[in-house]
Amino acid sequence: QVQLAESGGGLVQPGGSLTLSCAASGKFFNSNVMGWYRQAPGKQRELVAVVTGGGRTTYAESVKGRFIISRDNDKNTVYLQMASLNAEDTAVYYCYFRLIATPYWGQGIQVTVSS
Numbered sequence: 001q002v003q004l005a006e007s008g009g010g011l012v013q014p015g016g017s018l019t020l021s022c023a024a025s026g027k028f029f030n031s032n033v034m035g036w037y038r039q040a041p042g043k044q045r046e047l048v049a050v051v052t053g054g055g056r057t058t059y060a061e062s063v064k065g066r067f068i069i070s071r072d073n074d075k076n077t078v079y080l081q082m083a084s085l086n087a088e089d090t091a092v093y094y095c096y097f098r099l100i101a102t103p104y105w106g107q108g109i110q111v112t113v114s115s
Helices: none
Strands: 002-007 010-012 018-026 032-039 046-052 057-059 067-072 077-082 091-099 102-105 109-113
Touching (some): 002 091, 018 032, 018 091, 032 067, 032 077, 046 067, 057 067
Antiparallel strands (some): 002 018, 018 077, 046 057, 091 102
């Protein structure tokens, strides 16, 4: 079993920055995938960015050049640095962890971009 603890969400003005963190605990090894999905009101959950244990990253087109995903394998933590935020980034952000074929999800953390 894997537990995920998210932090760092909140309210930010357009053009601002925010960093999300997600710490994983449990029994697993580093050959896993960690990352973030998000779900805006009335929309389906979508990929934001993921990173493999080896550091390979995948980003949604809408966040490329603005968001950076990284991970600390010693701390089993994944980070999402978000910059140049706009209203379309407002959503509940979910930490994602996949061990082989089994996905785990965090409870979600709200990010609101508004003036």
